[in-house]
Amino acid sequence: MKAVTNGDILWTPTKEQIEQSSVKKYMNWLETNKGLTFESHAELWKWSVEKLEQFWETVWEYGEIQSSKPYTCVLEERKMPRANWFPGARLNYAEHIFRNMKEKPALLFRSERVSLREVTWEELKQQTATVASALKKLGVKQGDRVVAYMPNIPETVVAFLACASIGAIWSSCSPDFGANGVIDRFQQIEPTVLFAVDGCQYNGKTFDKVPIVKQLQEKLPSLKKTIVVPYLRNDVSPWDESVLLWTDVLKEEGELIYEQVPFAHPLWILYSSGTTGLPKPIVQGHGGILLEHLKILSIEYNIAHDSTFFWFTTTGWMMWNFLVGGLLVGATVVLYDGSPTFPDANVLWELAEKAKITHFGTSAAFINVCMKQGMRPKDTYDFSHLQAVLSTGSPLTTEGFLWVYEHVKDVWLVSCSGGTDVCTAFVGGSPVLPVRAGMLQCRSLGANVQAFDEHGHSLINEVGELVITEPMPSMPLFFWNDENDHRYLESYFDTYPGVWKHGDWIKIDDEGSCIIYGRSDSTINRAGVRMGTSEIYRAVETVEGILDSLVIDLEVMGRKSFMPLFVVLQPGVELDDALKQRVKEAIKAHVSPRFIPDEIYQVDQIPKTLNGKKMEIPIRKLLLGFPLEKAVNVGSMANPESLSFFIELAKQWEHSNV
Numbered sequence: 001m002k003a004v005t006n007g008d009i010l011w012t013p014t015k016e017q018i019e020q021s022s023v024k025k026y027m028n029w030l031e032t033n034k035g036l037t038f039e040s041h042a043e044l045w046k047w048s049v050e051k052l053e054q055f056w057e058t059v060w061e062y063g064e065i066q067s068s069k070p071y072t073c074v075l076e077e078r079k080m081p082r083a084n085w086f087p088g089a090r091l092n093y094a095e096h097i098f099r100n101m102k103e104k105p106a107l108l109f110r111s112e113r114v115s116l117r118e119v120t121w122e123e124l125k126q127q128t129a130t131v132a133s134a135l136k137k138l139g140v141k142q143g144d145r146v147v148a149y150m151p152n153i154p155e156t157v158v159a160f161l162a163c164a165s166i167g168a169i170w171s172s173c174s175p176d177f178g179a180n181g182v183i184d185r186f187q188q189i190e191p192t193v194l195f196a197v198d199g200c201q202y203n204g205k206t207f208d209k210v211p212i213v214k215q216l217q218e219k220l221p222s223l224k225k226t227i228v229v230p231y232l233r234n235d236v237s238p239w240d241e242s243v244l245l246w247t248d249v250l251k252e253e254g255e256l257i258y259e260q261v262p263f264a265h266p267l268w269i270l271y272s273s274g275t276t277g278l279p280k281p282i283v284q285g286h287g288g289i290l291l292e293h294l295k296i297l298s299i300e301y302n303i304a305h306d307s308t309f310f311w312f313t314t315t316g317w318m319m320w321n322f323l324v325g326g327l328l329v330g331a332t333v334v335l336y337d338g339s340p341t342f343p344d345a346n347v348l349w350e351l352a353e354k355a356k357i358t359h360f361g362t363s364a365a366f367i368n369v370c371m372k373q374g375m376r377p378k379d380t381y382d383f384s385h386l387q388a389v390l391s392t393g394s395p396l397t398t399e400g401f402l403w404v405y406e407h408v409k410d411v412w413l414v415s416c417s418g419g420t421d422v423c424t425a426f427v428g429g430s431p432v433l434p435v436r437a438g439m440l441q442c443r444s445l446g447a448n449v450q451a452f453d454e455h456g457h458s459l460i461n462e463v464g465e466l467v468i469t470e471p472m473p474s475m476p477l478f479f480w481n482d483e484n485d486h487r488y489l490e491s492y493f494d495t496y497p498g499v500w501k502h503g504d505w506i507k508i509d510d511e512g513s514c515i516i517y518g519r520s521d522s523t524i525n526r527a528g529v530r531m532g533t534s535e536i537y538r539a540v541e542t543v544e545g546i547l548d549s550l551v552i553d554l555e556v557m558g559r560k561s562f563m564p565l566f567v568v569l570q571p572g573v574e575l576d577d578a579l580k581q582r583v584k585e586a587i588k589a590h591v592s593p594r595f596i597p598d599e600i601y602q603v604d605q606i607p608k609t610l611n612g613k614k615m616e617i618p619i620r621k622l623l624l625g626f627p628l629e630k631a632v633n634v635g636s637m638a639n640p641e642s643l644s645f646f647i648e649l650a651k652q653w654e655h656s657n658v
Contacts, residue, residue, distance in 0.1 A: 002402070004399070006398050006436075006515075007438065009434045009435070010402065010434075010435050010436065011434060012434045012435075013432055013433070013434070018431070018432045021431040022298060022303075022431070023044075023431065034058060041442060042442075042511065045443055048446045049446065052075065052078065052446065052448075052471075055445070056074055056291065056446060056473060060291065063291070065294075066091060066095060066096060067090060068090045069089060070088060071086040071087060071089035072087050072088040074086060079471065080468075080471050081475065081485060082485070083471035083475065084264070085263055087263070090260040090261060090262060090263075091261070091263065091290070092259060092261060092286060093164045093286045094161050094165040095165075095258040096290055096328055097161060097328060100121075101122070101125065102121060104305075104306075105118040105119060106121040106123075106327060107335060108332060108355045110336055110337075111336065112203075112342060114337075116354055116355060124154075124158065127250060128161045129255055130252065131159055131162035131250075132161075132162035132165045132166050132254060132256060132257075133253075133255065134227075134254070135162060135163070138193060139224065140163075140166065140192055141166075141168070142167030144191075144192045145189045145269070146159070146169065146170055146191060146194075147186050147194050147195070148160070148171070148172040148173070149174075149194065149196040149209070149212070150175070150195055150196065150315055151200050151315060151337045153229075154335065155195075155231075157333075157335070159195045160268075165256060165257070166257075167259040167261045167265060168192075169269060169283075170268040170269070171186065174317075175200045175209055175212075176202070176316070178588065178590045178592065179215045179216065179219075179589075181535065182216060183216065183219045184278050184279055185271050185278075185279050188481060189269055189281055192225075194220065194226045194227070195229065196216070196227070197229045197230075198231060198232050198236045199231060200232060201232070202338060202339055203339040203341075203342045204339075204342050225242055225243075226242055226243050227245075230246065262286075263285060263287030264477055265285055265286050265287075266283045266285060266477060267285055267286045267289050268284060268321065269480060270284065272419070272420040272523075280487060281479055282479060283477045283480055284474055284476060285477050288477075289474055291473045292472065293424065294328055294329065295445065297325060298328075298329045300428070300429070300430060301390070301414070302359070303329055303331050303359055304329055304330065304331065305331065307329070308331065308356055308358045308359070309326035309332065309333050309358070310334035310336070310351070310357045310361055311362070312336060312348060316592075317420075317529050318419070318423045319361070322423060322424065323361070334357060340362075340366055340369075341369065345366075348360075349375075349377040353382050358385055358386065359387060359390060360386060360388070360389050361390040361391075361392070362389070364391050364393055364395060364396040365393060367391060367396065368400060370407075371399065371400060375407065377407060377408055378407055378409060383408065383409045383411075386408075386409050386411055388413070388414055388431075389409075390414040391413070391414065392415070392418070393529075395417075395516050395517065395518065396415040396438070401415070401437040401438060402437060412431055414429030414441070415439075415440050416440060417440060417516045419502060421475070421476060421492070422474045422475055422476075423474055424444070425444060426447035426468065427443050427444060427447070427506070427514045427516070436513060438515065439514065439515055443508070443512055447472055448468060448470040449466065449467070450467050450468075451463065451464030451466065452465045452467045452499070452501075453465075456496050459507075461507065461508075461510065463505050463517060464505070464506065464507070465495070465504075465505070465506075466501075466502045466504040466516070469499050469500075476488065479491075503519050503520055503523065504516055504518065504520060505520050524563065525553060525555055526594045526595055529592075531591065536549075536551050536565075536587060537549055540565065540587065542586055542590070543579070543583050545573040545579060546567050546568070546569060546579075548567070548606045549565060550565070550603075550607070550614055550619065551616075552566075552620050554620065564598060564601060565601070566600075567583070568603060568604065568605060583600060584596045584597075603642070604642070607619055607632075607642045607643055607646070608637065608638045608642075618631050622643075622650050623646060625650065625653075625654060
């Protein structure tokens with residue numbers, strides 16, 4: 001590849017592309033309907049965060065939100081948390097999905113076992129109606145939780161939309177999660193019904209999931225029924241009276257009725273882990289998600305009824321929820337279930353050609369794999385339909401940017417960043433701006449993203465904490481079973497009162513372009529899925545012979561992603577290959593294969609504070625090359641002698657770009 005430096009312009013939209021872009025159409029609408037004129041995207045963004053209420057009201061109107069009752073105001077008060085958006089309004093997320101029915105397919109689906117097939121809008125609606133009717137017959141009502149242990153298949157979309165239509169609250173985990181990880185999530189929310197598959201295939205191997213489904217039934221006493229989708233085999237039979245088969249559920253047709261719920265009625269519960277305790281059950285609402293996804297997809301990301309929208313994701317990542325949002329604008333949504341590299345890393349590029357994908361969503365990790373394997377997809381596949389490549393999950397390097405332009409297509413490349421916590425991207429792209437290597441084009445409309453120093457002062461052209469200073473509609477309504485918002489406040493507002501701290505480092509330049517440098521906290525980020533270290537510790541420390549452990553994620557802009565695990569062993573125990581394998585198997589079984597460490601090291605002690613807390617953030621800084629005095633407060637340590645191992649390791653890594 002040719003040489004490229006950070007900030008080099010790799011793509012510039014033509015005048016025609018700008019005029020035909022979704023954001024330009026929105027700006028024209030603002031001028032015609034509101035008398036508002038903006039000379040640049042930067043001006044539009046500034047207005048969207050300064051005139052916050054006016055902006056979101058125009059999104060409501062522009063998106064033609066259907067509400068059975070009017071709202072009394074846009075936002076009661078600019079405060080976080082618990083901002084009260086559009087009080088009085090009553091609506092339903094699923095109703096906005098099915099106003100878009102077209103002759104083109106609603107879904108395209110492919111897996112390692114199933115060749116590309118279509119699901120029409122009529123099929124999607126009828127199956128949603130049938131499943132919604134079945135859920136109501138089972139006694140599911142507004143506010144009840146319905147959960148899924150399902151892969152990224154059409155049945156999962158149907159089940160979710162059925163829940164949304166009746167006002168039930170959806171939550172899902174993908175089958176790559178081990179039983180304990182699923183139980184830790186679902187036990188907290190006490191679900192009534194479980195959707196599950198009998199098994200699945202990944203990377204060419206089949207996995208029987210019935211034993212885990214039975215474990216879930218045993219550990220979730222609130223469950224009344226389990227609906228099983230025969231996915232791995234056709235000869236599945238109910239194993240007890242609480243089990244129904246998906247095929248039997250679909251035999252009785254139903255009528256789709258959209259229960260009208262308040263704007264802030266819970267739509268789904270997502271999970272994002274902190275450094276301690278169980279995963280955080282994040283509750284997001286019908287109205288907030290509807291408004292945010294319509295805004296980002298139909299105004300910012302050029303996705304419309306003639307688009308074919310794909311993102312490689314599992315149902316355990318917020319990008320699945322985001323992908324399903326493509327149906328809100330009438331796009332055809334492409335689902336893929338399986339490994340992105342089976343039988344090789346061409347599988348998704350082949351899918352892009354066959355499905356005629358216009359918006360191809362992936363991760364920086366996948367682009368890096370393609371780059372390292374020397375792939376040249378454009379030499380093999382027809383990407384004439386491709387309009388945009390979108391990347392998230394971790395910072396995309398300058399080399400990753402260049403690889404897309406040299407080996408995929410001269411196309412709008414969107415590197416974006418956001419989070420489960422808001423189920424969207426708050427920094428990303430715009431089709432009216434140039435693409436610069438290694439940089440995110442702009443901050444999202446309506447998202448007042450700033451870089452703060454430790455004193456809460458906004459920074460320009462300097463790295464600071466990524467904060468959001470004004471409320472967004474898709475911010476969590478609350479955490480489930482979080483008394484007095486204790487965990488919610490602790491998660492986002494303990495550093496800058498009233499200002500959301502996200503846990504990432506960011507630099508914003510004079511033009512509003514951004515660079516995300518990685519996390520400023522100690523959560524683990526593997527291809528966009530964040531996991532609390534506590535879940536990994538629980539798995540590791542069940543392994544016989546291990547007394548204590550510390551896991552550090554060293555993913556940061558400009559460095560190779562690397563996640564080491566440090567363990568303290570019982571006297572006489574040796575860290576041999578067999579023990580390492582047992583550790584990896586424990587993480588695979590209890591957490592997910594995604595979080596298996598890259599390397600395991602034996603240490604005498606885990607660095608801890610005087611009150612016994614593992615020093616994750618200081619050790620992370622030390623291993624990233626921060627000077628000792630800037631990384632660790634030695635005076636606050638219970639065992640400062642434990643640092644010597646990590647100091648030496650940091651020196652070894654200094655020039656190796658681990």
